[in-house]
Amino acid sequence: MAAPFKIYNTRTRKLEDFEPIEAGKIRLYACGNTVYDHCHIGHARGMILFDSFVRYLRHRGWDVDFVRNFTDVDDKIINRANELGEDPLALSARFIDEYHADATAMGLETPTQEPKVSESMDDIQGMIASLIEKGNAYQNEGSVWFDVGSFSEYGSLSGQKVDELRSADEASGKRSPADFALWKAVKPGEPAWPSPWGEGRPGWHIECSAMAKATLGDTIDIHGGGLDLVFPHHENEVAQSVCGNKADYARVWMHHGLLTMASGQKMGKSFGNVINVKVALEAFPAETLRLYYLQNQYRSPLPWGDEALSEALGMLSRLYEAREVAEAMKGEEPAENVAKSMGKDAQTVLDLGESFSERFYAAMDQDFNTALAIAHLMELSRAINRFGNLKKANKRGGPVVAAALKAFSLAADSMGLMRMTTEEFHAQVKEKRLAAMGIDPADVEKLIEDRGTARAEKNWDRADEIRKELEAKSIMVMDQADGVQWRVKL
């Protein structure tokens, strides 16, 4: 029932046929955010990508158990909380709420489970105890360290060799520089939980091993996250889980590329160029972000820029308008008859529409080639518009575009695109783009009205003058058969 697909596995650096542990089921774990601040557009890339992948897989018949965690106990959270004079757990709880608000605004589906570190202490401690018992970890002064030397396969995911690593971390108490913390002994002013090794809190990596095991079992199908997590985070997870569970950990490792700034600069606090999701969504409809991310290969680095986003918005607009054109078409005759009598453009729409899902699936099943899938959508849109230019298309074209219309709902169901009505879309564009440019919609409406008056009087000079005035504000006026409309230039 579930459709086969190929997926690139970081572990083997190869494209592989996906083989589930259990037929028809996918256990997917994605590393979530450390919640000490608002989501930024880099987080958004991972969030949207995995949302789209999960939607697609479910659409194709897979039973996807999707777990995405929250890291709510962490150095960065404690530091931030101290700066603000806030309780660390209160701070992380606050940003979990903000995360959910951003996720909703971006149209994300809720994962099957969203475990938190603060609520997984038993699982975490159980795993640490197991690692100590098996001889893979040791205690020292209230902390517990993973003994990297005890795991011969260490480095197999990232290709790192222990001896070659630069060890900047010279924390005391470790036997070897490559060893990493499983449990950190409490320090003054930090949140702590009781444990067999003394008061303290978990290290960064153990949480994911423990939460993945608790929610999905010893061996999971796909483990995902940003490319920057491959080492050390995921490498360490492998070590912990393989040693602790005596089982394979993740069959497939799926890593998405990171966002870069158009300037070539990295996005980071120290550069002062972090853009929060909320800010981006003030200027662009959420689907713009989604289309932008989906238009690019998920493993490649992606440069962020207003111009690129505007392009994506333009594409989105064409998709919505093509769908609107198709939806407006009526007719009762069999599609083949209409196509035959209306010529090549009709036949093209019919053919592209009927073959769409096959081509769409072929693209997506090849390691989620969303860029190609969207290209198919654009091609179809052009065919619809071309056909729509024909005189009788409105009256008779309905049956011809019926299959094509399904393509748009396919995009909605399986990628999360095209989920608004055309009216909602245009309303959002106006609202957000005008706000971004600091233009009051009422001023625009007033000018449109004045121009209407001038046109009624055939005062073309005045009408054109107003058009120019509006153009200066990036407003396009469209005189159409059914009235005057205006759009924001994208």
Add this chain to the structure above:
RNA sequence: GGUGCCAUGGCCAAGUGGUAAGGCAAUGGUCUGCAAAACCAUGUAUCCCCGGUUCAAAUCCGGGUGGCACCUCCA
């Protein structure tokens, strides 16, 4: 120093060995009072360079050059 990724027309970008999707920009056109949207037409692309494998390579292999990422908190 170690590890890995990438290099495709003016720009962005897909490409699963069989002679290159899609988008943006540009020019001309259809439509329009003028426009816009949409559509049509227009791009001889050394697929970074040099070798190799193959009947056939953007795609595979080797070497080179140039970017980037990770090895330190980072999605």
